[in-house]
Amino acid sequence: MHPMFxxxxxxxxxxxxxxxxxxxxxxxxxxxxxxxxxxxxVGAYRIHQQSFDDGLGFFRRDLFEEARAAFARADPAQRDxxxxxxxxxxxxxxxxxxxxxDDALFKQGLEAVDRAIALAPGGxxxxxxxxxxxxxxxxxxxxxQRGLTRDASDLNPLRVFGTRK
Amino acid sequence: xxxxxxxxxxxxxxxxxxxxxxxRMAESVRLVPxxxxxxxxxxLLVGCLARAGVLQPERLMNSRRTALENLSGLVVLLSLFAxxxxxxxxxxxxxxxxxxxxxxFFLVQLLTTLAAVRSRVLxxxxxxxxxxxxxxxxxxxxxxxYSTDGGTLQRVLTVLMExxxxxxxxxxxxxPVTGYVAFLVLSLFMAGLIxxxxxxxxxxxxxxxxxxxxxxLPRSSSAPGLPESPTLPQLR
Numbered sequence: 284m285h286p287m288f289x290x291x292x293x294x295x296x297x298x299x300x301x302x303x304x305x306x307x308x309x310x311x312x313x314x315x316x317x318x319x320x321x322x323x324x325v326g327a328y329r330i331h332q333q334s335f336d337d338g339l340g341f342f343r344r345d346l347f348e349e350a351r352a353a354f355a356r357a358d359p360a361q362r363d364x365x366x367x368x369x370x371x372x373x374x375x376x377x378x379x380x381x382x383x384x385d386d387a388l389f390k391q392g393l394e395a396v397d398r399a400i401a402l403a404p405g406g407x408x409x410x411x412x413x414x415x416x417x418x419x420x421x422x423x424x425x426x427x428q429r430g431l432t433r434d435a436s437d438l439n440p441l442r443v444f445g446t447r448k
Numbered sequence: 449x450x451x452x453x454x455x456x457x458x459x460x461x462x463x464x465x466x467x468x469x470x471x472r473m474a475e476s477v478r479l480v481p482x483x484x485x486x487x488x489x490x491x492l493l494v495g496c497l498a499r500a501g502v503l504q505p506e507r508l509m510n511s512r513r514t515a516l517e518n519l520s521g522l523v524v525l526l527s528l529f530a531x532x533x534x535x536x537x538x539x540x541x542x543x544x545x546x547x548x549x550x551x552x553f554f555l556v557q558l559l560t561t562l563a564a565v566r567s568r569v570l571x572x573x574x575x576x577x578x579x580x581x582x583x584x585x586x587x588x589x590x591x592x593x594y595s596t597d598g599g600t601l602q603r604v605l606t607v608l609m610e611x612x613x614x615x616x617x618x619x620x621x622x623x624p625v626t627g628y629v630a631f632l633v634l635s636l637f638m639a640g641l642i643x644x645x646x647x648x649x650x651x652x653x654x655x656x657x658x659x660x661x662x663x664x665l666p667r668s669s670s671a672p673g674l675p676e677s678p679t680l681p682q683l684r
Contacts, residue, residue: 289520292455296463296523303467307479
């Protein structure tokens with residue numbers, strides 16, 4: 284038997300065990316999430332730039348469903364903070380209303396911005412884009428959370444003069 | 449037993465069992481880590497396996513082996529423990545009264561086995577029956593009873609059962625693929641245990657000196673002091 288068999292077996296077992304622990308911690312839902320997550324762990328994950336640019340174009344034309352489809356294509360593993368920020372922003376803009384907000388969309392936006400914050404180094408995410416009213420994930424998160432909160436300010440008639448950010 | 453089996457095959461089998469043992473698929477995929485009770489059950493099962501001779505820890509780790517060989521043996525033992533824990537996690541319902549009942553049943557069964565079973569073959573047979581029965585109850589009977597596409601009679605039966613137990617009998621059904629994965633996992637686990645038996649060459653065993661308290665048996669067929677057994681007359 285080759286003398287390297289046993290050390291190689293040990294390395295294999297340790298790597299396999301690490302993969303198992305990672306999958307239990309990360310709970311990936313799809314194969315794309317799993318492979319993307321593993322690639323991100325070793326710093327090899329890249330978004331699909333063309334799809335991201337398409338998504339950005341749709342987003343700026345207020346075509347939010349199309350934008351999210353393109354962003355999902357660009358970041359199938361949901362491992363890129365900036366893409367997740369734009370996805371959350373698309374939920375915010377689509378769900379925002381002068382009289383009332385769409386809670387379902389805001390909740391999905393909150394989930395996406397939480398993912399973005401979790402992925403950003405140190406939890407701080409700033410997106411330099413002059414077309415956006417909010418450039419940080421914290422602002423966006425606050426806005427989404429305020430939209431989901433029920434309080435007396437919801438009855439304020441001046442609310443109809445508010446602007447979408 | 450080859451080095452390949454000990455260093456690669458057995459860890460691969462047991463780690464795969466440990467990985468897929470927590471697999472549940474319903475509306476989404478979940479990987480369920482083992483609860484504490486399954487760790488206790490796994491410890492008992494490893495004890496049972498060692499007492500019955502299915503697992504021979506002294507062949508996996510001893511002072512005659514090199515550090516690398518002992519490390520390799522330790523990996524087998526740890527992966528076996530993880531597999532045992534996940535096998536119980538797999539066949540035990542996750543919440544409610546059923547979780548408690550299944551866990552208690554496994555505990556009593558393993559204690560009985562620990563006290564009584566000394567044979568490798570009997571141990572493997574008993575374990576196959578135990579895990580097979582639990583698989584059938586959980587992934588055939590309970591899944592059919594609690595499936596979401598059942599008819600009115602089934603729903604009435606489920607509501608009655610939950611009513612009798614004051615809501616303690618709760619069960620969350622899984623997609624059919626979970627049952628297939630469970631079958632694969634249990635088959636792999638049993639295959640791993642069969643392969644585990646002859647895990648090391650006899651030459652790996654330390655040659656322990658005979659105990660001074662136990663006198664060596666005479667080499668002759670009859671004990672000293674007893675008359676030689678008479679030879680039977682040949683029949684013509």
